[in-house]
Amino acid sequence: MDRSKEDSFGGSITAGSDFLQLSVEDARAGGLSEWLADRFRSAICDGRLTVGSRLPASRQLARDLGVSRGVVTEAYQRLNEEGYVAGRGRSGTIVVGAPGRTPSARPRPVPGGAVPTDAVFTTSPGVEVFDSLRAAPARIDLSPGVPDLAAFPRAAWLRAERSLLADLESTALGYGDPRGSPALRAAVADWLARNRGILVDPAEVIITAGTAQAFGLLGEVLAEAGIGEVAVEDPGSLGARQHLHNRRLATPPVSVDADGMDVGALRATGAPAVLLTPAHQFPTGVVLGGDRRRELMRWVDEGGLIIEDDYDAEHRYDRPPVPALRSTLGERVCYAGSVSKLLAPALRIGWFLAPPRYRDAVVAAKRFADLGNAVLPQLVLARLMESGEMERHLRLLRRRHRRRRNAMIDAIRARLPEATVHGAAAGLHLTITFDTGFSDVDLAAASLARGVKVQPLSWHRQRPGRPGLVLGYAASAPTAIDDGVAVIGEALRRVR
């Protein structure tokens, strides 16, 4: 390497300001104020400074540029007279308009948010379908998959964060362990032992950005290991299937009945791995029966790999607890859970247990994905888990969700008597099916056109089946639920 000019550390070059990349060296001697005003005019006209932006304090900018304060105040005064900026007392000097340019309000809207409602529902939904559905405006949102977000323990979260920031070592704010913060991995291990019957060493817990990331990382690792397909439940989660397809894994469908996945049918696919939701099948809500668990155990003994999506097992209303497959089948099961249904999906925190043979590869994939989850939210969550706050929150949620579930069942009985309800004993959603043949995609579209957002059951099917809807109740008040179900009833009479 040549000895560079920086080696000399000679006479300090006048530093400019970061602000607009101003460098006083560009100015003509004697015309500093005009030069500065001109730079601001250009920035306002070409949009680098939007209406509502605040200009730097004159004292600060003068120091940064190495000019007298008068140079800056004179430039600001000129811009003021020309109508570009205005003084706003303690708020400083604000850009108010660009003459000859329509002032734009801040923050600028991000396009792509509003989607025509008729574009959301297609029979072959693409990878952006959940984004489109989320962005579609609706009066009542009965999409499945979110808990009561109004119950998020904001005060407890802030309290825990304040308390941990009070004595956090600075080095914890650097790059961290890609497997997650030791404190959260220990708290998750304890949580899984108390609540899911799973005994695991904290060293084996991998913190992920939700189960979505866990499945993506695992899919990458399995594909790399030569596995070409992962069997899935049918009906089963469209989202999970999309994540597997993204890693070029085929997803042979396996039917689900009242006892859960048909293990004989799984065997018939010849797939080396299966993704399933044993505690509360998505979307039907059935529980994997004892015989099926034993059959699965034999399949695993023959070399099968289970990927257990334990997405909402903690939410039970009127049935005994269902232990995780991981608790009985041990390290032959990949296990994924998250706080998305316990606290909020927006936290993007989940946990993953990988069998020993895949663990290092999953950790490497996580490292390359993002160098590990953000640290502060992990540490806050660890505190909430350790202090018992999470269990308190879960009890609160369960009471609220039970009332909402009951409200939805009552509403369906009264307003959609032709529907059969499935999976109401647990979870955050229920599924309804209809005996007559019609398009549930049309029903969902007709409901959305009337302001009620739901998911058609057929989205979650790979093979044809009875039409239906997947209805989330956890995030809506009982009156909204009743209202929403009534709208679905109206829509049904139109499409059938």
Added chain:
Amino acid sequence: MDRSKEDSFGGSITAGSDFLQLSVEDARAGGLSEWLADRFRSAICDGRLTVGSRLPASRQLARDLGVSRGVVTEAYQRLNEEGYVAGRGRSGTIVVGAPGRTPSARPRPVPGGAVPTDAVFTTSPGVEVFDSLRAAPARIDLSPGVPDLAAFPRAAWLRAERSLLADLESTALGYGDPRGSPALRAAVADWLARNRGILVDPAEVIITAGTAQAFGLLGEVLAEAGIGEVAVEDPGSLGARQHLHNRRLATPPVSVDADGMDVGALRATGAPAVLLTPAHQFPTGVVLGGDRRRELMRWVDEGGLIIEDDYDAEHRYDRPPVPALRSTLGERVCYAGSVSKLLAPALRIGWFLAPPRYRDAVVAAKRFADLGNAVLPQLVLARLMESGEMERHLRLLRRRHRRRRNAMIDAIRARLPEATVHGAAAGLHLTITFDTGFSDVDLAAASLARGVKVQPLSWHRQRPGRPGLVLGYAASAPTAIDDGVAVIGEALRRVR
């Protein structure tokens, strides 16, 4: 789908407790207390309940199990007499020991943290090398790449978070836009306009988990688009190279001199894309000269793709601002930046601008990666950017970092006079090289053995070159810097 048992919503099954998956149906009639005590004994003995765990409040557990409170208190009393648990007043009933089992302290340590120091430094570092280096114990850490973490604006962060949680809509806690929160995307667009001369519509900003994720996602997209290699600077960041290799992209080396990357040499590689650090080359610290910029512009006109890693451009001490390539070459440049050097790497927040032809693919890759960054930290950061807090913080950092840089230069002059210093005009680190031939890996290992952590320059080289070290100064106090450089001097005398 068969009509499942859940369809009936018949007689409510007695709900159990999540706690240890207890189900009162397993108990023999009449022996409830003994059954319950037995369940706790097993859980304590097999490790599901560790020493220090808190048992549920008796009233709560009795309600969950549907038994009288006396059943629970009697079970707790029995466990107490047997030495398993103890009452701790308002803290409740705590597990204190498992007879016949050595009590383990909580939280259990996560193994894998401590690494033998002689295992860290090898001439061909693997993908876990930065984890190993991070985990290695050291008295003084002069690794490059982190700002002064003690300056992290904890109070401002908490204030912003409290204020936004006070009026955040609950729906914001659900699944979000995979491209990032609109508020942060707008704030980043404004930040880039003010500080990096980049004009971009917020709709084009993609929020990522740091630049590491951005390069991973882009690598995935480029490989998919048939691009097999991305030229890189030599010396250049080992970490960035590892991320490209992970996506099976070759990284032909292009030499760097006092004016930055040699564009003629880039052209000679025939690579269709290049990753570079024009504002402050890593690790040499040189700035891409004006002639080189114009040459690069011609290369882009001929179809080349630039990936600009703008990792620490905001940190300047004694040179004029360097605009981003993205500000002049526009949408033909992929641009990545982050808060890792502005606030803290632990936040895992960065931003990425992709050329139109790759944008949708990058968004899809981000969606599959993690469904988008966590929302709360994005919104907090948006507030800090909009309120001017970030600029204040940057000014504070720059003052501190300049002092630390000067301390390091002084220490090198006094204690390592044989070293040539590079790249001191900006950034968070400087690079030193030596004219004599010896192994800088040995020097780094000898320094670490004496308690000082540094990176050997050869890690960041693909082709042989002068030995050297990359020394971070931003995160260490001046006295530690002086001390650390003295130790390097001692180590040098041993290895040379």
